Amino acid sequence: MSRTWKPDVVVIGAGPAGLGAALAAREAGLREVVLVERDFELGGILPQCIHDGFGSIVFEQVLTGPEYAQRFIERVERSGIEVLLDTMVLELRPDRRVVAVNSRDGVLEMEPGAVVLAMGCRERTRHQVLIPGFRPAGVICAGAAQREINIEGLMPGHRVVILGSGDIGLIMARRFTLEGAEVEGVYEIMDYPGGLTRNLVQCLHDFQIPLHLSHTVTFIHGRKRVEAVTVARVDGNRKPVPGTERLVECDTLVLSVGLIPENELSKKAGVALHPVTGGPVVDELMETSVEGIFACGNVVSVFDLVDYVTFTAQVAGRGAAEFVGGRRRHRGEVPVKPGRNVRFVVPQRLRCLDREVELYFRVERPEKSVQVRVLVDGKPVSSKKARMVRPPEMVRASIPAEALSGQVREVVVEVVPDEKEA
Amino acid sequence: MRRKHEFICINCPLSCTVELFEEDGEVLEVRGNECAVGEKYAVTEFRDPRRRVTTTVRVRGGVLPVVPVATASPVPKRLVREVVRVLASVELEAPVEMGQVVMPDVLGTGVDVIATRPLPSARKGRG
Numbered sequence: 001m002s003r004t005w006k007p008d009v010v011v012i013g014a015g016p017a018g019l020g021a022a023l024a025a026r027e028a029g030l031r032e033v034v035l036v037e038r039d040f041e042l043g044g045i046l047p048q049c050i051h052d053g054f055g056s057i058v059f060e061q062v063l064t065g066p067e068y069a070q071r072f073i074e075r076v077e078r079s080g081i082e083v084l085l086d087t088m089v090l091e092l093r094p095d096r097r098v099v100a101v102n103s104r105d106g107v108l109e110m111e112p113g114a115v116v117l118a119m120g121c122r123e124r125t126r127h128q129v130l131i132p133g134f135r136p137a138g139v140i141c142a143g144a145a146q147r148e149i150n151i152e153g154l155m156p157g158h159r160v161v162i163l164g165s166g167d168i169g170l171i172m173a174r175r176f177t178l179e180g181a182e183v184e185g186v187y188e189i190m191d192y193p194g195g196l197t198r199n200l201v202q203c204l205h206d207f208q209i210p211l212h213l214s215h216t217v218t219f220i221h222g223r224k225r226v227e228a229v230t231v232a233r234v235d236g237n238r239k240p241v242p243g244t245e246r247l248v249e250c251d252t253l254v255l256s257v258g259l260i261p262e263n264e265l266s267k268k269a270g271v272a273l274h275p276v277t278g279g280p281v282v283d284e285l286m287e288t289s290v291e292g293i294f295a296c297g298n299v300v301s302v303f304d305l306v307d308y309v310t311f312t313a314q315v316a317g318r319g320a321a322e323f324v325g326g327r328r329r330h331r332g333e334v335p336v337k338p339g340r341n342v343r344f345v346v347p348q349r350l351r352c353l354d355r356e357v358e359l360y361f362r363v364e365r366p367e368k369s370v371q372v373r374v375l376v377d378g379k380p381v382s383s384k385k386a387r388m389v390r391p392p393e394m395v396r397a398s399i400p401a402e403a404l405s406g407q408v409r410e411v412v413v414e415v416v417p418d419e420k421e422a
Numbered sequence: 423m424r425r426k427h428e429f430i431c432i433n434c435p436l437s438c439t440v441e442l443f444e445e446d447g448e449v450l451e452v453r454g455n456e457c458a459v460g461e462k463y464a465v466t467e468f469r470d471p472r473r474r475v476t477t478t479v480r481v482r483g484g485v486l487p488v489v490p491v492a493t494a495s496p497v498p499k500r501l502v503r504e505v506v507r508v509l510a511s512v513e514l515e516a517p518v519e520m521g522q523v524v525m526p527d528v529l530g531t532g533v534d535v536i537a538t539r540p541l542p543s544a545r546k547g548r549g
Contacts, residue, residue: 040485047539050476050490064476066490066539070520150478153487178477178506198432202473205430206499368436387456388436 007032007082009320010098010112012089012265015044017297018118019072020310022081024317025116030324033081034110036100038088042076043069044120045143046306048150051171053198057307068306084108092117092269096292113324116316117266117280117288117295121302123168124258131163133220136227142168142256149175157252161229162186163217166392167195167304169256174203176254183207184248187215187231189238192366194256194392196304217253218245226251259302269293276344277301284350284357285319285328286312294320301346301360304394308360312346315358328352332408339375339414341367343391350411353404359397361413363389375412376403385418424450429467431460440464472496475505479524481541484516489541491524497531504529516543 008030011022014037022035041047046054049065056062059071076083087102098110123141140148140156146168148154158181162169165188173183186204191214193200204211212231218240219230233244261279263271271280272289279300280288286296296316297309322328330351336359338345345361359374366389373383374397381403389395397413424445431438436456442464443451449468452461474496478488497505505528512524518541525535 047490050478050492050538052474052476052492062474064490064492064538070539150488150490151486153478153480178503197430197437200437201430201432206473206502387434 005034005108005110007034007110007112008324009114009116009317010034010036010110011116011118011317012036012092012098013044013118013120013299014039014042014076014083015118015120015297016046016069016072016306016309017120017299017313017316018044018116019069019076020313021116021118021294021296021317021320023072023075023079024314025114025321026079026081026317028318028321030113030321033079034084034112035076035081036084036087036089036098038086040086042073042083042085048143048147049171050150051175054306057305058310065306089265092265092293094270094290096269096290114292114294114320115269116313116320117263117271117293117299118297118313118316119262119265119299121259121261121298123255124260126255128260129163129255129257131217131220133229134223136220136222136225138222138226138252139220140252140254142166142172142254145172145252145254146175149179155179155181157181157226157250157254159184159250160252160254161217161231161248161250162254162256164188164256164258165194165200165211165213166256166258167199169254170195170199170203172254172256173209174207177207177209181252183209184250185210185212187212187217189214189216189234192390196392216240220253221247226253229253259298261299261301263299266293266295266299271295274301274344274348277346279346281349282347284315284347284352284355285322286316286347287319287323287328287351292320292323294323301344303360304392308394308396311358312360329354334404334408334411336411336413339412341365341370341389341415342413345413350404350408353408354401356401357399357404359399359413360394361397362394363391363415366390367415367417369418370415371418372397373414373416374399375414377409378412389415427464427468429464431455431463433459433463442468444468471499473499473502475502475535476538477506477509479509480513481518482513482515483543484514484518484541485544486541489514489518490538491535492538493528493531494534494536497528497533501529501531505535509535516541 046065046069054068091099221228232240294316296312334350476492520540
C-alpha cells in the first residue's frame with residue numbers, strides 16, 4: 001500500500017547540489033524537507049573524488065571531495081531534514097507529484113509544495129562519441145574507473161590509454177599511475193586541453209604522462225579484452241589525418257569525453273530543457289519552466305567547480321522556500337542572452353527582477369586580455385577584466401539589483417577584447 | 423652552471439609558462455610570468471615543491487572495502503609515490519573516524535596521514 005505525504009519540499013539527489021538545496025530550504029524556514037537519495041549514503045559523486053581541490057571559494061580552503069561532502073552531511077544530520085536513502089524516484093509529474101520506491105516503505109507518493117531537481121550528470125560513453133572497433137571488456141568511463149578504484153577497491157586495468165583531457169581523465173591518469181598502472185598517454189581531439197591547468201600540471205607533468213592534443217582514438221582492438229587502440233592525429237575539422245595512425249598496446253581505454261546533465265525525470269515532468277546546456281531553462285531563483293520545480297548544480301549545466309554547484313543549490317533551496325511560503329513574485333520576463341564569445345549563460349531568464357543575480361557562463365573559444373561585461377538593454381552594468389578565458393573554466397558575473405529595477409527588455413553577457421591592454 | 427627550469431603557473435587560467443634561471447640553487451632570474459604570483463609559484467616549485475597526497479587504504483568490516491586518506495598537509499613532491507606505496511600495506515578495522523590518524527609522521531616528513539571521511543562498520547543484513 002502506498003501513502004500520500006505532503007512535505008514542503010522534496011529534493012531529488014543528495015550530492016553537493018541536493019545537500020546544499022535541502023539545507024538552504026530548511027534554513028529559510030521550511031519545516032518538512034525531504035532529501036531523496038538512491039545510494040546507501042549521502043554525498044553523491046564526492047566520496048569517490050578523493051583528490052583535493054574542492055571548496056576554495058565556499059570554505060576558502062582546499063579540501064578533498066569526501067571532506068567537502070562531510071561538511072554538508074554533518075549539517076544535514078543535525079538539521080531535522082528527512083533523509084530517504086536507498087530510495088529511487090521513479091516519476092515526477094507536472095503537478096509536482098513524486099513517486100519513489102525503496103525496500104522499507106515500498107512505493108512512496110509525495111505531493112510536495114516544491115521540488116528541487118539535483119540529479120547531477122552522467123558520463124558520455126563510447127557510443128556517444130562513436131569509436132569504431134570491437135566491443136571488448138576494458139573500455140570504461142573515467143568516473144566509473146574512479147568509482148572502482150576509490151570506492152570498491154578494484155583495479156580496472158594495468159596499461160591504460162586515456163581519451164579526452166577533461167578533469168576526471170587527468171585525475172584518473174594520476175590515480176592509475178599511483179596505483180601502479182602504466183598510463184601510456186592522454187589523447188585530446190581538440191587543440192587545447194579540456195581540464196583545468198592545475199590538473200595538467202599536478203596530474204600529467206608531475207608524472208611525465210604525455211598529452212597528445214589534436215589526436216583521437218580511431219579503432220579499438222581486441223575481441224574479449226582490449227588489446228590495443230589505434231590513435232591518429234586530427235585536422236582542423238577533427239577528422240583523422242590518413243598516415244598518422246599509430247597502434248598503442250593497452251588493456252584499458254578510459255574515456256573522459258564529457259558529462260551530460262541527467263534529466264530523465266525532468267523530461268517526464270515537462271520541464272523545458274536548453275539545447276546547449278542540456279539542462280532545464282531556469283530563472284534567477286533556479287525555478288524551471290514548471291511552476292514550483294527548481295533545479296540546481298550539474299543537472300542544470302556542468303559547472304566544473306563544486307563551489308558553484310553549492311551556490312546554485314543555495315539559490316534553489318531559498319527559492320523553493322519563497323515559493324512554498326507564497327512570497328515568490330514574478331515582475332516580468334527578461335531573457336539573458338549570450339553575446340560575443342559566450343556559448344551559454346545560466347540562468348537563461350529573469351522573472352523576479354528584485355535582487356542581485358549571479359550569472360554563470362562558458363566562452364566559445366580561448367581568448368586573452370578580455371573584459372567580461374553584462375549589458376542591461378545595451379548599457380554595461382558590470383564589467384571585469386580577465387587575462388584569459390578558456391572554455392573549460394566556467395566564468396561568473398553579476399548583475400546588481402538596481403540595474404533591474406526599471407523596465408528591462410534584455411540582459412546580454414559578452415566577452416570583448418580589453419582595448420586598454422591591446 | 424646556469425640552468426633553466428620551466429614551470430606552468432597553476433594560479434589562473436592564463437597558465438603562464440614561467441622560466442626560472444638558477445646557478446647552484448640560487449635563483450638568478452624568473453621570466454615569462456605575467457604577474458608576481460607566477461614568480462612566487464616558480465620559485466616555490468623550484469626550491470621546495472610539495473603536494474598533498476591522496477589515496478585509499480583497505481578497511482576490514484566497513485560499509486566499503488577502502489577508505490580515502492590524505493596527508494594532513496603537503497609533503498615534498500619527490501616522496502609522493504613512496505607515500506602511496508607505504509600506505510598500500512595498511513589495513514584498518516572499521517569503524518574509521520573522520521580525521522583518524524592512519525599513519526603518523528609518514529616517511530619521517532613530520533606529516534600524518536589521516537582518513538578524509540568516516541567509514542561505519544557494515545551492519546549485517548544490509549541489502
